Amino acid sequence: xxxxxxxxxxxxxxxxxxxxxLPKIVADGYARAGLKPTHGDxxxxxxxxxxxxxxRYARLSEITPSAAALELAAVTRKDPRVxxxxxxxxxxxxxxxxxxxxxxxxxxxxxxxxxxxxxNITSDDNEDPRVLLLPVDPDRxxxxxxxxxRARYDVDIAVIVNDSAGRAWRNGVVGFAIGCAGIExxxxxxxxxxxxxxxxxxxxxxxxxELAAAGSLLMGQADEGTPIVLARGxxxxxxxxxxxxxxxxxxxxxxx
Numbered sequence: 001x002x003x004x005x006x007x008x009x010x011x012x013x014x015x016x017x018x019x020x021x022l023p024k025i026v027a028d029g030y031a032r033a034g035l036k037p038t039h040g041d042x043x044x045x046x047x048x049x050x051x052x053x054x055x056r057y058a059r060l061s062e063i064t065p066s067a068a069a070l071e072l073a074a075v076t077r078k079d080p081r082v083x084x085x086x087x088x089x090x091x092x093x094x095x096x097x098x099x100x101x102x103x104x105x106x107x108x109x110x111x112x113x114x115x116x117x118x119x120n121i122t123s124d125d126n127e128d129p130r131v132l133l134l135p136v137d138p139d140r141x142x143x144x145x146x147x148x149x150r151a152r153y154d155v156d157i158a159v160i161v162n163d164s165a166g167r168a169w170r171n172g173v174v175g176f177a178i179g180c181a182g183i184e185x186x187x188x189x190x191x192x193x194x195x196x197x198x199x200x201x202x203x204x205x206x207x208x209x210e211l212a213a214a215g216s217l218l219m220g221q222a223d224e225g226t227p228i229v230l231a232r233g234x235x236x237x238x239x240x241x242x243x244x245x246x247x248x249x250x251x252x253x254x255x256x
Contacts, residue, residue: 005233008033009218009226016048016227018055023148029228037149041157042234044215046227047134047178048120050141050161056133057121058085076101082116082131089114089133094256105134108247109178110256111165120223135161138179139242146181158183158236161243162212164221168255175216177208177243184239185209185246206246207236 010029016022022045030037065073065080069087073080077098087093090103094110105111115134123130135141142159149157161179166172177185185208189200215229250256 005214005231007214007218008035008230008232010228010230011226013049013225013228016052018053018057020053022049022053022145023152026145026149026228027152030230033230035230037153037155037157038232039156040232040235041155042160042183042211042231042236043145043149043157044160044162044175044211044219044229044231045142045145046219047115047138047161047163048117048132049227050135050138051132052121054135054141056135057130058116058133060129060131072096072101082113085116085131085133086114089116104250107134107138107178108244109176111163115163115178134163134178139181139244140179142179142181142242156182156238158238160208160212160215162215162219164216173221175209175213175219177206177212177246179243180208181242182238183208183211184237185241185243187237207234208243209246 011032013025013029026043060081063081063084065084069080069084073083076083076096083101086101086103089106091106092104093101094104095102100112102110102112103114105114116131118131121132138161142161146157146159159181160177162175163178164173164175167174187205187207189203189205192200194200211231211234214231218229219226
């Protein structure tokens with residue numbers, strides 16, 4: 001394991017618009033930081049950057065709530081149009097209370113409001129309100145960014161797409177990986193000895209989630225404007241596994 005990890009928020013990332021060239025934006029961020037893409041880099045990219053570039057906006061004026069959305073909106077006191085989008089993006093409603101709907105997202109992870117958000121996007125909330133949805137396939141998005149950067153700069157890097165979420169039993173949100181490419185997302189430590197030679201029996205390390213959370217410290221949650229973070233020093237294992245490896249099977253989930 002490494003003894004030093006450095007995190008650098010790439011500076012002056014511009015506002016992202018649909019169709020923007022994310023690899024170029026990343027490369028320009030490296031240059032402004034006085035750095036070059038290097039073998040072993042891990043790029044932690046905020047979900048909103050990816051969603052914006054992919055045009056994952058929804059205009060509420062174009063959404064007609066279903067009967068199920070109207071019923072759930074009455075319980076949660078949320079905009080029925082937003083609830084309709086939540087249901088479309090979800091497999092199952094897990095819990096609900098006024099102000100929040102916890103769902104199993106169509107991609108498999110349990111998330112509040114299906115990750116749909118209005119913060120840090122331009123929107124005319126009076127005339128034409130809109131919201132931002134998660135990427136269609138964050139793993140594919142991470143892989144595409146990785147492939148392009150590898151081809152342009154001949155370096156082998158990893159990419160993590162992160163979001164933030166609350167946790168059961170704990171206050172506050174933390175970053176977690178919703179997609180990744182080029183990095184082993186979960187490291188199995190079963191059978192490895194501890195300091196006293198006892199073999200670990202259950203330990204798995206969510207490497208991608210830990211890096212996603214570290215990146216979130218620099219990204220922030222409000223007006224920081226630093227959505228892309230470079231991590232250096234982590235000796236990760238390259239892998240073809242993706243973010244789905246982090247999702248616990250429902251049959252093994254003791255709380256659903």
